[in-house]
Amino acid sequence: MYEQIAFYLFSVLTVILFLITVMSKNVLYAMTSLASGMVLISGFFFILGADFLGVVQLIVYVGAVMALYSFAMMFFDATRDVKEKNTNSALVFILGGMSALVLVLMFAAPIFSENIQALYPMHPEVGNAQDVGIVLFTKYLIPFEVAAVMLLVAMIAGIILAGKKMDQSFTQDMSVDEEILKQKDTK
């Protein structure tokens, strides 16, 4: 019973919060609602019994990603409203609505096959984290390592991109660019 209540509550709240994210003109509001929406999504994960995933969601998203966003926002002017010209909002809503409609139709229909065999069944007697850990470090070891490397690369890339001076290039000879610029000027 409480599961039902929780589901509907979380659903309604996430929809509202994400709508605010998408619609709000203020970056700060948008980010705040996004962060709270993500917290609620971790709620879904807990309901679904994916405890570990829920925790990761909280740590990575709400913790790390949001921190990154807020740091990034310091570079931009966050207090000012974002000015956007929405030329074709009708198209946007039609497309969004259509995709929602089609997806909902698809998911509402009983189109799932009943006889799907679980590849990596869960074991309710042990904890979710243990289960996840075993699968992650056996079958998905290589993707896991790759993901780790990717994160490392992304971190370095982020540092370099954000930190380097804009008028200097570390990768190419600037004199070429200057020559091109000169040629453009003479034209």
Add this chain to the structure above:
Amino acid sequence: MIGLNHYLIVSALLFSIGLVGVLRRRNLLMLFFATEVMLNAVNIAFAAISHYYNDLTGQMFAFFVIAIAASEVAVGLGILIVLYKKQGSLDLDELATMKG
């Protein structure tokens, strides 16, 4: 009783909201938020399927989605900062440099 379909529908709705955001937003930062919404919507679906089929694969995928989302944000924000320094704006419409 809450079934798999319920979760999937919620996921679909959230995904559509994200899509609307992607289409509607001109500010690159907002665009990033919208993509996060879409990614999270998909994660819900993964987790739900994982739960109802009693299979861990869905959760695995959700992990990787999160990992990718995190690295995307790292790199993406770096690019955004570079861009902002260069252009002084994050408006998509001013970024017509991809025209062939």
Add this chain to the structure above:
Amino acid sequence: MENILSVLVFFPAIAGLLGFVVNKESARVYGITVAAMEFFLSLWLWFAFDGNNAGMQFVEMIPMIPDFGVSYYLGVDGISLFIVLMSTLMTLIGMMSMNITKNIKNMVITLLFLEMTMVGVFLSLDAIIFYLFWELSLVPMLYIIGAWGGPLRIYASIKFFLYTFMGSLIMLVGMLFVAYIYHDLTGVWSFALTDWYALVLPVSYQLWLFAAFFIGFAIKVPMFPFHTWLPYAHGQAPTIGSVILAAVLLKMGTYGFVRFSLPMFPDASVIAITPIAIIAIIMIIYTAMVAYAQKDMKQVIAYSSVSHMGIIMLGIFAMNAEGIGGSVFQMLSHGIVSGALFMLVGVIYDRRHTKIMDEFGGLATVMPKYAVIFGIMLMASVGLPLTIGFVGEFLVLIGFYQVSPIMTILAGTSIIVGAVYMLSVYKKSFFGPITNEANKTLEDLDVKETMSLVPLVMIVVWLGVYPKPVLEPINNSVKAMLSFMDEKAITQEAKDMIKVAKSTQEIK
């Protein structure tokens, strides 16, 4: 020399690569030498060839992608032998008569590569290798037309390329499907033609596959209504390009029909007789009329090529030894005659820089040698007995008469309409008084041109009077192919239609 075929295929290409280091002045001589060596190699192949053996000879097979049954697989039989000979001969003659000065080195290298692809197409027995050479042959031709052509050369070369390319892609799909079926039925992958021959397919499959191959080949032939790339390509190409295009590249299409369509899909081929015959008759009469309407000498020859290819198509679908053998012979005959005619047009174009017939008139007075050779080639083109043109045309018509007398009579009008346009070209250009001042001082054929044309004249007469050395191997291979087709055909109609020559049994 067991790998003579590989040598034949790759010798020109390797020589072409070496050609990059040859200096500009000697490029022409180098090219002629290589082409001559290649020609002598192919002559040697002819002498080593066992005319009584109807099967594949000098077979070479090296697996390349064993997992998918792709192998480097070459072989020659009576049908392909002479087309290869003709290709090497025409390359040599074309190279000898070539008078291009701009970028001559590139031209020579391109021609040598082209020669490799041509010989490769006719010798390969593996569908993938065949397709490889088939497509590769487009590239040098595209370059020749695009780089040395007339004012519309870009349009012409792109049209040529895309048109034929599109057709061959559809053919590729057909090939892949055949391989797939082969895998389905036998469990192994194979692209070897000899394996495919053994495949007995249901009629509906045959029809679809026939259609796929048909599009690839028909555009190359070119059959009506896919022929419109040809006049542009010929009109814009330099003389050497037209010579090779008309003499050899068009034959790839008809050769494809003989090598692939007939033995692989006998039932579908029998069903296709009537439609193809109708198209062939349209080709013969319609393009002959169009040729008659032309003002440009080269366009007349170009359209006449289409008309003659119609005869060849008709013979292939006669389903008897007379018709198919006649077609193969007509391929040679058309190659030599139309090649020579294009060279002749090139001769006058070099002198006057125009191909419009109204500009000429009375050329026989100032250029008698030229007029004589043109006249002989003209007569060979209209199928005069004792020239090479008659033998093939006669065999084709006599072969197809068995299929349908009415259609044969319609196709036979080619001897009339052919004479109409050819004679009107001759009259407009060579007869009458010299009306144009510019023509009064024209020089007759020089040594180079005579040297390259006279051998062709000799072949035209020789094979017209004594075609036996060529006809015999063709005859044996064609008879063997027909009896094979007859055994393979599923439907009774096809078995009735495919006529095995009475004398086939004796050979076995």
Add this chain to the structure above:
Amino acid sequence: MENLVYVALFAPLISSLFAALFGMSPRQTFVGIVSSVLLFVSMLASLILAYHVYQTGMPIHVTMMEWISMGDLFIPFGFLVDQVSVTMMSVVTLVSTVVHVYSIGYMDHDKSFNRFFSYLSAFVFSMMVLVMSDNFAGLFIGWEGVGVCSWLLIGFWYHKPDQSREENPSISPSWAANEAFIVNRIADLGMLVGIFILYWNVGSLQYDEVFAALPNLSESILTAAALALFIGAMGKSAQFPLHTWLTDAMEGPTPVSALIHAATMVTAGVFLVIRANPLFSMTPEVSFFIAALGTFVAFFAASMALVNRDLKRIIAFSTLSQLGYMFAAAGLGAYWIALFHLGAHAFFKALLFLGAGNVMHAMHDELDIFKMGGLKKQMKWTYIYMGVASLALAGIPPLAGFFSKDAIIETAFNEGRLVLWAILVVTAGMTAFYSFRQVFLTFDGDERYKEFGIHPHEMYKFVLVALSPLALLAVAAGFFQGAFHDFVTRLLPEYEMSEHTHHLALILGAIVLVFAVGGIVLAYKKYAKGLRRDEKVENGFLYKLLANQYYIPHLYEEIISKPYKMISDLMWKNVDLKIVDATVDGIAKFLYKSGDGTRKMQTGNLSSYLNWMAIGGILLLVVAMLSAMLG
């Protein structure tokens, strides 16, 4: 003997190749002499062969080598010298030799002298192949070969410009040559079809095998084969409606007209019918058609000759008319008579043409007989020759034409074809009239040529001597009728007049003779005293109709040549360029245009890209959903 066959056959070829060696060098008399000698050798060989065949009665059959062998088709180069072919060989080589010698004189001033001999000898070679071949394919080689040589020779003076049809009814030599070639090609198609029919029903093209197998074939096949072969014969022998090329062929040099368009090539059609007599005698309908067409052409051509003013064209029409006689005889089953007339006609017609050549030579290529007259003073020998030839043509006894032509007319009577008989008799009268109209206008009466400042002179002596064998034969050939009959009927079917006809033979002959003499007398009264032109007749409808050859050349031009040209233009400009090619280009343009159109999608604006992406994604979703629902 076999070697003689090859000598007879290849001597002309060697002659041709020899002359061709000097083809581009200036005139050299020895070329002509060597050619003539080689032709003489060929003639000697033919005559010896004829004697041999006459003596032994055994045909000589040689097979030189294999020509085409494919599938079940086997064609050798085989040569057969039997009674029929040896007759033709003798006639051909004899006339050719005379014509070669004659040409040395006639082409004296022509700068392409050597080339002329090359063509002429090539023609003789082709003709020999035609008559000597032992199979239909070999016959076809010769058949096409003579066609090409005829093309070369008619167009010999290729440098002459085109004129309008009013100035010159045959436009130009090159035009006439093309016309001859193309018309012959139409007929050759018929011939090819005949060959195909025979091949697929018999399995061979050898004469002996084909004729042996004929009784096993159904009637419809026989009729079709006979008809197809006869179409071939119609073209070569210029029978209606394929006759127009023959008069236009007079554009060629006169020796050519004598050799090709009178004595030899045009009789090839008759030869074919005679050669294939087993086939034609089994198809009475086709044979009767041949006879009827022959009779019609005999009359039709004679009527056009009545009013023509061109010396050579008159003779050409008479050739046409005599060919009609030959076909009439062959169609009625009297093959040996047809062959006899063929030989006799070859002699006197060649003589007539060569005489006309002398006149032309004397008159500086003037051909209008209205501009001649009184030439007998200057050209006595020519006058005698042409007179004799005309008498023979008119069928006056005891010259050759009388025996042969009378036999044909008698045959028509004997067969009970009285209509044909009557037409042939009337035609005989017309023949006499027009040939003597020509003789009188040329050689008698006032000397009209003086107005045009022409000084005629007699031909070289050696030429006149060379013509004498022809004159002799034109006079004497008739006496050999009996011997000839015995000779050729060993091969050809016997044809005897019935008792009834035999009784009436004298009366029938007398009737023909009355018509012939009547024609000559009429011509004498009207023209011997000089030319009196009758404006009223000349402007009459009938006269104009005849003078314009029944407007048939005009008709052909209007309904065949011009529409063909028009349709060709239409096909090219409208169908090929505007439909076929435009479709191809249209597809290409559509692709280009769609590329151009969709290129605007690439604005560089990320948000619009996102829109497109979303649209695409949704489309994919919809497709997935639909396929899930439908599948």
